[in-house]
Amino acid sequence: MSTAPLPDTTPLPGAARPATPLPVTAVTCLEDRAQVERTATAELSAGVQRLRLGPLTALAVDRSLRAESDTPGVRVLDARITRVWTPRAPLPPGPEDSALRHRLHALDERRRSGEQLADRLEARLALLAQLSADLLREVGEGAGVGEVERTRWHRELNRVDAERERSAEELRATRARLRELEKERLAALTAVDEAEEEPAELLAHVELTVEAGEAGPARLTVSHLVPCALWRPSYRATLAEGVLRLESEAVVWQRTGEAWTGARLTFSTARSALATEPPALAEDVLTLRERTAEERRTVEVELREETISELRPGADGVLPGVDDGGEVRVLSAPAPATVPSDGRAHRVPLGSFEGAAHSEYACAPELSPLVTQVVRFRNTAGHPLLAGPVELVRGSGFTGRGRLPFTAPGADAELSFGSSDGYRVVRETDERRSTAGLSQRSVTTRTVRLHLSRFSGPEERDEQVVAVRERVPVSEVSAVEVRLRKEECSPAPDAFDAEGVVRWDVPLGPGARRTLTLVYEVSASGKVAGF
Template identity: 30%
Template sequence: MLALCALSPAQAQSTETRADASRVVRVKVYPGSATVERTLRLAPGARQAIFACLPAGLDAASLQVSSDATVRVGELAVRQQARELLGNACASPLDERIRGLEDQIAALQAESAGIGYAAGYLKSFENAGNGEGRATPPAQIGATVTALRQSAREALTRQHQIKRQQEALERDLKPLLAERDRAGAQGARVSTVQVTLAAPQGGELRLSYQVRGPSWQPSYRATLDSATKQVRLERQALVAQATGEDWDGVQLTLSTGQPGAATQGPLPRPWRVGIEPPVQPMPAPAMAPAPALAAAPMSRARVAATDAAEAMPSFDVSVFDGSFATEFAVPQRISVPSSGQRVTLSLGEHLADTTLKVRTTPALDATAYLIAEIAPPPGVWPAGPVNLYRDGAYVGNGRFDTAQLGRQGLAFGRDELVSVRMEQPQRTDGTGGFIGSRNERRVSRLYTVENRHRDGITLQVLDAAPVPEHEDVRVESRYQPEPQSQRWNDQPGTVLWAQPLPAGATQRFSAEHVITWPKDARLRERP
């Protein structure tokens, strides 16, 4: 039974004076949310258990409690209160690091002040030498001056060192303070869950709950070895969360499910048809100028939710659309701080044989690119960004999508040893057909590709051909040499030349298109 109620004063005092003994052991991260599981050891004879310092944004309806067979669980009570009311019970590692740096800065300031007092003492000797106090005997002037100079140099040098150390510590402290302020603005309140139970022999109590905000995104690394013609695909994940509680050494599972999405699609509504009633004319009344409408103020809850959404890590979750969820269990224990910092995890790798091709689209870009065609790897590989490496060198990034992998392959950057040239397109307009009854446009294109590699390559040249969209528009195309396909990837009008090109060889590709349309019509062209 789940009760959303306030705790009694005695219970509240107990919560405030004891540190939370529970710890996070398992987390399942979805795109935009997470299920967190905490455990708490129960002493023999325990009658209640308190899970303190939980995120304020947890979903109370998602709370689930389980325990050992010897523990009987009663009702749950949930309460939210300000974090500062719990004292050190909710102190985070971030607070401890801040206090440690502040203590070091205070110690340096105290040492600097002590050196200042010492410098003042040395100054009194200088004033004494100037006749303002007891004069130094002539026989001791040399030794005194040397000692003063040495002491002053050491004091000033140490003071300079202290200043540099203090500046370094303040640089380390500044981002921690900013993070604490950010977290404090979002999570000034924390949740406390009290469980009524009976544990005569003690045992373990487990609490799980849903919290919004955490997310993960797939990421990949593709490394091409052109000598062996193999591609090594490494599957990665970027995980981040800013819930207000750190995940230290937890068992992490990544899921493509979306528990926050709708559980059922919309149902059809009756489709009613009728006759629109005639519009009755109404006299226009004299109207005074309308006052400017003021925007309705946002509620505190809406403002807090908006601020939290803006500060949460942003991930593109559209890549997880699918019929079924897939889970990735990380074998090692993972720590994810509650600072929004992205943690990269490796989810395994796959070695695939590939067919290398050089592809160019001269009409758009007179550059040749190296393409690796590989079969889609087994299993579920959600689409995501990919970092590309060729023979150990980083060449850029792209997008990994198994739906397009078999059709377009993976591009591994420019091939500088393949020269591509495009001649100036020729275009002539005139008339044709019977006694010049139709307009005619003739477009000619010529491309030249040269292989400067020491070995032969497999060349792909892509070009666009006109596709008629009207029955009165006719297109005739002639190619040299004949292309392998005029519907590359099932796209009408996409022409593909594919052929081997030996080392040092040059190949010319030409296309001529004749477009005719009625003389009294205007031709519309669009890419």
């Protein structure tokens, strides 16, 4: 009888070696994950051998694992991630554990003893209640047959009631102590969670099958994706004596199970999880029909609000940023950084620049009665500034938070440093309607009056210029005409653009008051309906 040969079970050289450390050397943070790169140096023998590297986080994505070597004559044949679950035994803390661990263990023991005492007291109270019921039943039965033992019954009932009262009081005191112990235990548990990190029960290692032409050291590089990590841009703007300093930072959160210690950090706006398939096209049927007599006689118009949008030089569509689908941007931290795995926000500096800042006080009374200090500056960082929150700092210290829009290199940006309490704006409107002659055109004349006041202290002597903006409707149809009556405006506007925004640059000295008057008319023909 013939038998098939048995497979060779001899382990490859190096299979029994201990795990080689595989530290994190570089991390590329994406919008909702991170690409982790690890580097290790291992001593290899000639031939095929198996290496065990790690440990590493158990959250590593298996299908994203890549391993290679830049050492001549070394080739990686296979790479895989293996995981081992080692549950921790419920043992008391030892001498190497911290005082917080010992205190938490002591509180757990006291709570367990208190719960056992409460259970015994509850059982005792239940027995005493049963005994009291038996005594009362005996009293009833004895009284029914004429056997009256008042002295014994009185003594036994008093003894049972006294014991029940003592046990109930002891149970209330025990429960009160348990509540206090639970509060102390929760406080100690919170302190342990904030100060210490639990060792991982699930550990992962990388197993590599490597072929080496000759014995010697080899440099191995392993990369993989990991979830539970993200980043967002953040800024800090400091205004002092007409100079704005803008500091760029990356705020990083990660809970991957291992710290990134001294790693080179790169921040990318790429969305690797975003679907790349184009959307499906649906049919859109257009039909033509003759207008009715009523539709030919009238023109339907409506008044709507539109946001004035503007693309900066060099932009050709949606502006890029972390929170949009624009062009991918990559920013690198100038120095290695450490990000612990605690799920908290950690700031990594990216760079800073200084530049001249043009400051003005601006007001749009139709939207808000506040006068705001607006600072304009130019992006000289050499790279785009992604949209993100900004901490605002000026002479008096921290003044608030704002938001910086996406700013291309060399483009102008503006930041609002908050409102000024030294100004007050009151807006009044008046509207008159009339019909012009035989044409039956309806004319609506609107008058807007703005009253500006400046309240200043005795130390303020300089004059400030406030940029005031008001809106005038813009018509898109010939049947409706809008005309700015400049001869009735007081004073005449300094600027009037195609979007219907009227601007005055109003100089105000200490304690000064000014009144601005804007007059415009909207005329519509008799065919216009809905206006």
